Amino acid sequence: MNARPYGCEDLLRFYREMLRIRLFDLKAAELFAQGRMAGNIHTYVGQEAVAVGACQALEPGDLITATHRGHGHCLAKGGRADTMMAELFGKATGYCRGKGGSMHIADLGLGILGANGIVGAGIPIAAGSALASKIKGGREITLAFFGDGAANEGVFHEALNMAAAWRLPVIFLCENNRYGVSVSIDRVTNTADIADRAKGYGIPGVVVDGNDILAVCEAVAAAAGRARRGEGPTLLEAKTYRHRGHYEGDPQSYKPAAEIAAWKERDPLDRLKKTILAAHPDAAAALAGIAAAVEAEIAAAVRFAEDSPYPEPATVTSDVYAADNERSVAR
C-alpha cells in the first residue's frame, strides 16, 4: 500500500468512511439476528475499501448505481446512517419512507441512483445517466457498482458494448467477491479476470486489489479522468471478499474455512490502519477518536430508527404515480 500521494488527513478520512460502513453493517447484522428488522440484509463487511476508494475518487456531482449489497455504496457516497437505518427498520423517516428497504435505498440528491434487487440492473441505468450527461454536456460521470455475478448477466455485455460505442462517461466497477450467493466464480466462469472482457468492447480493463483502498482510489481516479475527457468507459475489477454470508443467517458452508481466514488476514480496515500508523505514528489518538465518533453515529442511527414512527397506512397507495389523480388506480 503506497500512502505517499495522500496526506494523513486523507487517510484518516478514508478510514472513517470505511469504519462507518463496517460498524453500520455489523450493527445491522446484530439487530437483524435479534429479529428487530424485517426482510433481509446483505452486508458489505470486507469490501469497504471498494466503495470508499471509488467514491473518494469521484466528485460530489457524480452519480452511482448500487446493488443489493448496497449499504456501503450509499454510505460512501455521503448517505446518512440514521436515514438508512430507519429504512432498514421500515420506518417513515427512512430514505424511501419505508417502501424500499435495504435493497432499494436511493438518494437522488447525493447522486445515488439506487441500490437494486435485480443482479446487474444498475449497469444499464448507469449507462443511461452517463448518456444524459453526454447529451446535456455536463461534467458529471456515473459509476456502476456490481458484483462478479452480474458480469454473467446479458445486460452487462449489452451495456458495456453500448457505452463503449457511444464513449459514455461511465465507469463499470466490478466487485469480484468470489461468490454469487453460494457459487464460486471459478465454477461458473472460464476466465481468471472479468476485466479481460473489456477487450471485447474495446475499452480498458483493469484489475485492482479491492482490499487496498489507495489502489482502488487511484484506479477510479484514472478511469474518471478518462470518462471526463470524453474518452469513454473503463471496466475495473476489484478483487475482494465478503466476510459474511450472502444474506444474514447464511451459514456459508460453501466456503472453505482457510479461505475465509486468509481473506480476513487482508482485512481492508486493518491494512489501512497499519499504513496510517506506519506513515504517521502519532495518528493513534486520531484513530481512536474516529472509532468513538463512528460508534456514536451508529448508536444514534439505531436510536433514530427505533424512535421513528412506522409509515401511516394511507401512504401505502401514494408514490405509485407522480400524479395520483386516477382513482381507478388506487381502487
Added chain:
Amino acid sequence: MREITFSEATLEAMAEEMARDERVFVMGEDIARQGGIFGQFKGLPQQFGLDRVRDTPISETAIVGAGVGAALAGMRPVVDMHFADFITVCMDEVVNQMAKIRYMFGGQCTMPLVLRAPDGIIRSAAAQHSQSLEAWFVHVPGLKVVIPSNPADAKGLLKAAIRSDDPVLYFEHKALFPTKGPVPDGDHLTPIGKAAVVRPGRDLTVISYSMTMHRALEAAETLAGQGIDAEIIDLRTISPIDIDTIYASLAKTHRLLIVHEAVKAGGVGAEIAARVAEEAFDLLDAPIARIGAPFVPIPFSPALEKLVKTTAGDIVRAAQQLCR
C-alpha cells in the same frame, strides 16, 4: 380539419415535444438513419441531431435500462421498441425498474419515460412480430398504458405521454401507421386516462381501442341498418381505465360488449368485465360479452392469420345476440 396519417401524427408529436423541451430525446433501433421501419421518425435527426435521435445497438435491455437511467438523471427519454414483441426481451427494465422505482424510492423521483411499442397483426409477420401484449402491463402498478386508434389521438396521446412524469407504454398498431384522419392544428393533447364516446347510441355499449375500434365502427353502421343503436367507446388509455365513462354509458344501454385484437383470455376485456360485474352489476340487462383472439400464437399463413383477426361481422353477431 386537415387529414394526415397516423405515422405523420406521431412524427409531429415527436418534433413538437423535442422542440418544446430539450430534455426530450429518442433512441431505438433503425430510427435515425432509416427514419424508423414505418417512417415514423423521418426528418427528426436533421432537425434535432444524432445526439437526440439515436440509432442503438440491438440491445433492448440496455436501451430501456439506459432510458431509466437518463430519466433519473433529468432527461425525458422516448425509447422505440421497434416491435412490441421485443419488450419481452427487457421485461426486467419495464416491470422491475421503470414501473417501480418511484414507489421503491419513496417518491424521491419521477420516471418520465415513454416506450413506443408498434404492435398488432400486419402482413403475415407471424407469432413473434404480431402480438398485442398490452394487457400484461395493465397488471403492473406504476405503469400507464395508452393505445390510440386514430391520428388525432396518436398525436395527442404521444404528446401527453412525453409530458407525463410517469412511465408510459405507448402501443401503436402497425397497420394503423398509413391510415389517415383529421388532426387539429397546434398543440393538440389527448388526456391520459380519458376514454372517448366516439358514437353515441342507446341499445348497447361496445368498448374497444386501437385497430379493432375501426371494426367496431363498421359494425355500428351495419347494426344501425338493423335497428340496433350501438354506443362506441374508444378507451384510448387502458391503464388507468376510465371506468366512469363506461358506467355512464351502461346506465343508458345496459348491455356491454368488449372487443380487442389481443388474446381474449386474461385480456383488457376480462378486467373490464370483472369490474363491471363487481361494481355495476345492477346496470346490466344481459351477460357481458367479449371478443378477442383465440388462445393461439399468431399464425403465419394468410389463410390462418385471418382466422385470429376480429372482423366487423364478429362484432355484429355478438351485438345481435346481446340485443335479442
